[in-house]
Amino acid sequence: MTTQALLDDRYGRTRSPRRRIVQWSIVGVVALGLTVALGWVTVSNTLGSVxxxxxxxxxxxxxxxxxxxxxxxxxxxxxxxxxxxxxxxxxxxxxxxxxxxxxxxxxxxxxxxxxxxxxxxxxxxxxxxxx
Structure with missing residues (x-):
């Protein structure tokens, strides 16, 4: 085992797959929310346009x-x-x-x-x- 791996193991800096899934899920939800907000702004501006x-x-x-x-x-x-x-x-x-x-x-x-x-x-x- 390398020194870095020993230090990560000793101080609990290992990355679990669950943490990575949670992080990407949060990024996905934020991206989806921004897409919906942009779509709503576009549609609401178009409805009232001349x-x-x-x-x-x-x-x-x-x-x-x-x-x-x-x-x-x-x-x-x-x-x-x-x-x-x-x-x-x-x-x-x-x-x-x-x-x-x-x-x-x-x-x-x-x-x-x-x-x-x-x-x-x-x-x-x-x-x-x-x-």
Missing amino acids: STTDTGFSVADAERVTISFQISAPVGQPVACALEAQDEDHGTVGWRVVEYPASQDHTQAFSEEIPTVALATTGFVNSCWVP
């Missing part, structure tokens, strides 16, 4: 842009959206926040006009959220 799809825009003149878009939002929740118009240098020339009441439809289509301070070259939905 997604948008820009369907078009038209520049009427140097003072207004009309934006068409669709919103997919949770049923029964009001939604607010920030609409933006930009010029050819990607500078913001118009901005508007619109609020929509709660609806029983999951997806809705809208068309909104944004007042601008200069000629815009594009208009789009910057973001939408549940207030």
